[in-house]
Amino acid sequence: MHKLDTKLIQLCKKGNEVAQMQVYDKYAQAMFTIACRYLINEEDAKDAMQEGFLKAFVNMDSYKPDATFGAWLKRIIINQCLDVLKKRKIEFSNDEVENLKVVDDDNWDFDNSISKQNILNAIEQLNEKHKIVVQLYLVEGYDHEEISEILEIPIKTSRTHLRRGKLKLQELLKVKYNEARY
Structure with a gap:
């Protein structure tokens, strides 16, 4: 992480609103893109992203520099989107699981002509x-x-x-x- 990023994170941990806005400006577009992958409606995605940022700023003390700040924030945003989906009652069922054999999860080869x-x-x-x-x-x-x-x-x-x-x-x-x- 750059010295500037480390300094910004330290200021955010102290509740510095200017630093928080700089962090928001730096990561907002990427986090919005991620939120849109989960929530089709752009307004819902924007709301989830903003809620995620609020949670991140409130919980800055739990951020540890062993992961990048972006990765830590991304997980919060994804969890926020999943919370929205759970409220809509998307049920993840255990249907017919017993009869399935484990498949090779790593084989995701797609034809080169597919973008x-x-x-x-x-x-x-x-x-x-x-x-x-x-x-x-x-x-x-x-x-x-x-x-x-x-x-x-x-x-x-x-x-x-x-x-x-x-x-x-x-x-x-x-x-x-x-x-x-x-």
């Missing part, structure tokens, strides 16, 4: 439960243990939703890829 934007657009088309787990896993880089903790679901359920989301994603992208070949 990152096409993949992100396809993720948007997944049902809410699968979309959230796929985003947390593929886009944010969380593992099943972390997803399980964040969403308060068993690891097996996280794996199930990821597997189903991955299959649907491959199906959506296969259609897109086949269309592009004609």
